[in-house]
Amino acid sequence: MGVNMSNKQQRIKQLSYSLLLPCILSSSVVIADPDARLLAMCQACHGSDGSNEFSSIPNLKWQNQQYMVQQLQQFKSGQRQDKTMTKVAILLSTEQMESMASYFSKGEEK
Ligand code: HEC
Structure with missing residues:
Protein backbone atom coordinates (compact mmCIF):
# COMPACT_ATOMS: atom_id res chain seq x y z
CA MET A 1 0.00 0.00 0.00
CA GLY A 2 2.72 2.40 1.05
CA VAL A 3 4.68 1.54 -2.10
CA ASN A 4 1.68 2.15 -4.32
CA MET A 5 1.04 5.52 -2.78
CA SER A 6 4.54 6.77 -3.36
CA ASN A 7 4.47 5.46 -6.91
CA LYS A 8 1.34 7.42 -7.54
CA GLN A 9 2.79 10.53 -6.00
CA GLN A 10 5.88 10.13 -8.09
CA ARG A 11 3.82 9.84 -11.24
CA ILE A 12 1.91 12.97 -10.34
CA LYS A 13 5.18 14.74 -9.71
CA GLN A 14 6.57 13.62 -13.06
CA LEU A 15 3.43 14.68 -14.83
CA SER A 16 3.47 18.14 -13.31
CA TYR A 17 7.12 18.56 -14.25
CA SER A 18 6.47 17.49 -17.80
CA LEU A 19 3.70 20.06 -18.04
CA LEU A 20 5.51 22.85 -16.23
CA LEU A 21 8.95 22.63 -17.73
CA PRO A 22 8.00 23.40 -21.33
CA CYS A 23 6.00 26.40 -20.08
CA ILE A 24 8.92 27.74 -18.08
CA LEU A 25 11.35 27.17 -20.93
CA SER A 26 9.24 28.68 -23.66
CA SER A 27 8.27 31.71 -21.59
CA SER A 28 11.87 32.46 -20.74
CA VAL A 29 12.80 32.36 -24.42
CA VAL A 30 9.97 34.63 -25.46
CA ILE A 31 9.85 37.11 -22.61
CA ALA A 32 13.07 37.17 -20.65
CA ASP A 33 15.64 37.27 -23.42
CA PRO A 34 14.68 38.79 -26.76
C1 HEC B 1 22.27 36.98 -43.54
C2 HEC B 1 23.61 37.11 -43.02
C3 HEC B 1 23.90 38.10 -41.90
C4 HEC B 1 23.22 38.27 -40.71
C5 HEC B 1 21.96 37.55 -40.25
C6 HEC B 1 23.96 39.25 -39.96
N1 HEC B 1 25.04 39.69 -40.69
FE1 HEC B 1 26.36 41.12 -40.10
N2 HEC B 1 27.24 41.07 -41.94
C7 HEC B 1 26.88 40.22 -42.97
C8 HEC B 1 27.65 40.57 -44.15
C9 HEC B 1 27.56 39.88 -45.51
C10 HEC B 1 28.47 41.66 -43.80
C11 HEC B 1 29.45 42.44 -44.71
C12 HEC B 1 28.72 43.60 -45.29
C13 HEC B 1 29.57 44.43 -46.21
O1 HEC B 1 30.26 43.85 -47.05
O2 HEC B 1 29.55 45.66 -46.06
C14 HEC B 1 28.20 41.94 -42.40
C15 HEC B 1 28.82 42.94 -41.66
C16 HEC B 1 28.64 43.15 -40.31
C17 HEC B 1 29.40 44.08 -39.50
C18 HEC B 1 30.55 44.96 -39.98
C19 HEC B 1 31.83 44.17 -39.83
C20 HEC B 1 33.05 44.90 -40.32
O3 HEC B 1 34.13 44.29 -40.24
O4 HEC B 1 32.97 46.04 -40.76
C21 HEC B 1 28.93 44.00 -38.23
C22 HEC B 1 29.42 44.75 -37.01
C23 HEC B 1 27.86 43.02 -38.24
N3 HEC B 1 27.72 42.52 -39.52
C24 HEC B 1 27.11 42.66 -37.13
C25 HEC B 1 25.99 41.84 -37.17
C26 HEC B 1 25.10 41.64 -36.07
C27 HEC B 1 25.30 42.24 -34.68
C28 HEC B 1 24.11 40.83 -36.51
C29 HEC B 1 22.88 40.37 -35.74
C30 HEC B 1 22.04 41.37 -35.16
C31 HEC B 1 24.39 40.50 -37.89
N4 HEC B 1 25.53 41.15 -38.26
C32 HEC B 1 23.61 39.68 -38.69
C33 HEC B 1 25.95 39.20 -42.90
C34 HEC B 1 25.03 39.02 -41.88
Missing part, protein backbone atom coordinates in the same frame (compact mmCIF):
# COMPACT_ATOMS: atom_id res chain seq x y z
CA ASP A 35 18.39 39.38 -27.38
CA ALA A 36 19.00 35.63 -27.48
CA ARG A 37 16.92 35.42 -30.64
CA LEU A 38 18.73 38.34 -32.21
CA LEU A 39 22.07 36.85 -31.30
CA ALA A 40 21.04 33.52 -32.86
CA MET A 41 20.31 35.38 -36.09
CA CYS A 42 23.71 37.09 -36.12
CA GLN A 43 25.38 33.79 -35.32
CA ALA A 44 23.69 32.08 -38.26
CA CYS A 45 25.83 34.20 -40.58
CA HIS A 46 28.77 35.41 -38.53
CA GLY A 47 29.37 32.17 -36.59
CA SER A 48 28.62 31.32 -32.98
CA ASP A 49 31.67 33.14 -31.65
CA GLY A 50 31.80 35.63 -34.53
CA SER A 51 34.24 33.70 -36.68
CA ASN A 52 32.94 31.96 -39.78
CA GLU A 53 34.06 30.23 -42.95
CA PHE A 54 32.21 32.33 -45.51
CA SER A 55 34.48 34.49 -47.60
CA SER A 56 31.76 37.14 -48.01
CA ILE A 57 30.99 37.51 -44.29
CA PRO A 58 33.43 39.36 -42.03
CA ASN A 59 34.62 37.83 -38.78
CA LEU A 60 33.33 39.75 -35.78
CA LYS A 61 35.32 37.82 -33.20
CA TRP A 62 37.57 40.16 -31.18
CA GLN A 63 36.69 43.18 -33.27
CA ASN A 64 36.56 46.44 -31.39
CA GLN A 65 33.17 46.92 -29.77
CA GLN A 66 32.91 50.63 -30.55
CA TYR A 67 33.86 49.98 -34.16
CA MET A 68 31.11 47.37 -34.51
CA VAL A 69 28.47 49.62 -32.94
CA GLN A 70 29.53 52.37 -35.34
CA GLN A 71 29.23 50.05 -38.34
CA LEU A 72 25.78 48.91 -37.24
CA GLN A 73 24.66 52.52 -36.84
CA GLN A 74 26.00 53.31 -40.29
CA PHE A 75 24.14 50.34 -41.79
CA LYS A 76 20.99 51.56 -40.08
CA SER A 77 21.39 55.16 -41.24
CA GLY A 78 22.28 54.13 -44.80
CA GLN A 79 25.77 55.63 -44.61
CA ARG A 80 27.14 52.12 -45.11
CA GLN A 81 25.15 49.92 -47.45
CA ASP A 82 24.75 46.20 -47.64
CA LYS A 83 21.69 44.31 -48.84
CA THR A 84 21.66 42.10 -45.75
CA MET A 85 23.15 44.15 -42.95
CA THR A 86 21.01 47.18 -43.74
CA LYS A 87 17.89 45.07 -43.14
CA VAL A 88 19.39 43.55 -39.99
CA ALA A 89 20.58 46.83 -38.49
CA ILE A 90 17.18 48.47 -38.92
CA LEU A 91 15.86 45.98 -36.34
CA LEU A 92 18.40 46.96 -33.68
CA SER A 93 18.20 49.56 -30.93
CA THR A 94 21.42 51.23 -29.78
CA GLU A 95 21.40 49.07 -26.62
CA GLN A 96 21.04 45.92 -28.70
CA MET A 97 23.88 47.00 -30.98
CA GLU A 98 26.04 47.52 -27.92
CA SER A 99 25.19 44.17 -26.38
CA MET A 100 25.73 42.26 -29.66
CA ALA A 101 29.01 44.09 -30.28
CA SER A 102 30.11 43.41 -26.72
CA TYR A 103 29.36 39.71 -27.13
CA PHE A 104 31.37 39.36 -30.34
CA SER A 105 34.23 41.55 -29.12
CA LYS A 106 34.85 39.04 -26.32
CA GLY A 107 35.12 36.16 -28.77
CA GLU A 108 33.45 33.71 -26.40
CA GLU A 109 30.98 31.11 -27.55
CA LYS A 110 27.47 31.06 -26.15
